[in-house]
Amino acid sequence: MTSSNEQAADAANAALLADPFGPLRTKGYLMLLVIAAVLGVVLSAGAYGFLQLVDKFQHAVYTDLPQGLGFRSTPTWWPLPLLAVAGVLVALTVQYLPGNGGHQPAEGLKTHGGTATGRELPGILIAALLSLGLGAVIGPEAPLISLGGGLALYAFRLLKPDADARTQAVVAASGSFAAISALLGSPLLGAFLLMEASGLGGPMLGIVLLPGLLASGVGSLIFTGLGSFTGVSAGSLVIPSLPPVDRPDIAQFGWALAIGVAAALLGTAIHRLALGLQPRVNRRRLLMTPLMGLVTAGVAIAYVEGTGHPLTDVLFSGQSDLPQLLLHAGDYTAGALTLLVACKGIGYVVCLAAFRGGPIFPALFVGAAGGIAVSHLPGLPFVTGAAMGMGALVVAMLRLPMTSVLLATLLLGADGVTVMPLVIVAVVVCHVTASRLNRPAPVPAPTPGPVTDPGGGSVGTAAT
Missing domain, CATH: 1.10.3080.10 (Clc chloride channel)
Structure with missing residues (x-):
């Protein structure tokens, strides 16, 4: 039997298929765009702070600390105690704080399947800072996606606790857009990454894409402006001064x-x-x-x-x-x-x-x-x-x-x-x-079993 929630979701999907641009004409969607723009400002500033904190942390423990202890340069053995300590602290964070420290990166880049809750965000932040700052061979993009989406959703639920699940999902995606675009330096690249990873398509793609692009576009401006204002480079993925290459042969x-x-x-x-x-x-x-x-x-x-x-x-x-x-x-x-x-x-x-x-x-x-x-x-x-x-x-x-x-x-x-x-x-x-x-193992064919006639007698085996 179909529940009322499932019936409402089916009705909403049917309406979206019948008029894909219908939500764009509503007052609520315009308000959602305004919220996405504001979130883009806040979350890009947060992403900037996160990346700068990681950079300062790395410099402090691998350059400033050994010099402060009297070494002329960082000793070759220096990573041994730092990464051992990192392992202990990350393990304690994952084991005892909510959220498992974020998703496990060996399983790939997860952008869907549940957004971090407010109580899970501290564990994700701490585990990421310890891993990235103390030398682990791991990137910052997954924590930024989780933190951006989780913070956006947490703030939105405070403002509109009665919002439906689809609107909440759009807001969470917008937060992730803004955070990852700040890292990658390109709203379009961030959009491609999240769309391709999440498998969004059809009418729902346009509904999610506009708030996400707006959040990431406004956020990128803020990210660039913060670097100019503080005098600290925000970094760029574009590598300058490379020699020109000839046409392919x-x-x-x-x-x-x-x-x-x-x-x-x-x-x-x-x-x-x-x-x-x-x-x-x-x-x-x-x-x-x-x-x-x-x-x-x-x-x-x-x-x-x-x-x-x-x-x-x-x-x-x-x-x-x-x-x-x-x-x-x-x-x-x-x-x-x-x-x-x-x-x-x-x-x-x-x-x-x-x-x-x-x-x-x-x-x-x-x-x-x-x-x-x-x-x-x-x-x-x-x-x-x-x-x-x-x-x-x-x-x-x-x-x-x-x-x-x-x-x-x-x-x-x-x-x-x-x-x-x-x-x-x-x-x-x-x-x-x-x-x-990486082809999955073939699923074994079911073993043929006896076929019972209506009278209860076995008449043979089932065809495969």
Whole structure:
């Protein structure tokens, strides 16, 4: 029997299909746009503060603290105690505060399926700050999406506690739009990410899209203005001063195929290992999370000892260090880049399983390092190799092809337009290959059973 709530939802869906633009003509929708704009201002300012806090935290514990203790530079062993402490504190936060510290990043980038409640937000914030600030190989995007959506919904429920579930969902999505767009530096890129990840489509897409775009657009202006007002750079994903690249040729097309397949293999391995490790961490969280932190510190130390390059190449999300990797690609040998992919890849696996954050920026960094390493072979400029590596590894981890292409090309400014066809080829090849590598196990056919006639006698077996 259908409940009254289900009947009301069916009626609303039918009305939306009959007149997709009907809600846009209502007074309530105009008020929703005003609320979205206000939320965009507040949440973008919050996102700015969150990212600046993470940056200051990282600098304080990895630069200021060792200098304050009398070291001339950060000791190579320095990440060991910090990541062990990070593991203990994150484990305690996840275990004892509501909300599980946010979703587990080994499961991908979740943008739907429930918004964080007000009582869950502190745990998500604390777990993210500890993970990101103390060196875990994890990105800030997932916590920002959860915090943006959760804060928007919490504030809206205070203003309109009687709002229906659909309106609340639109407000939560607008908050997530504003927060993620502030990080990515582009309202359109944030919109693509959230739409593709949530699977929105049809008439509902337009209803959610306008408030979200308005919130993210207004928020991006505030985000940029805050950087100018405070004198602290808000950061940009666009990497300046890269050498121009030539138009794609047949050799580069061949490299796109090869990089797509290689990224599918690497991304599938990272994803499977992280998912396989996650239950073991969850069973003994207070022991395993610090241990995963020590593993991350260990591979960072091994990388420094083997190459002489800084710890930050392996630690952290890679968001701040990706421009330096590309601008100074000539300082890295093919061997150093290969070791970087291996060490940061291991750190990525264990941090996905144990810490809290998002999967995007480490995938961008590892993909760029792998693409630059391949560019030491003939026929591939390093900018083109980095772009294809970034797009391919992101799609291997997220399964969002349009977002992966945009992320990899918008990062490169003017060069991104030139290399976009090759990035598209690498992303498509990787996406198809990874999908085949991750095919679900076939469901066994039901065992034929006896068929009973109306009189109660068995007359044979059921056809399959």
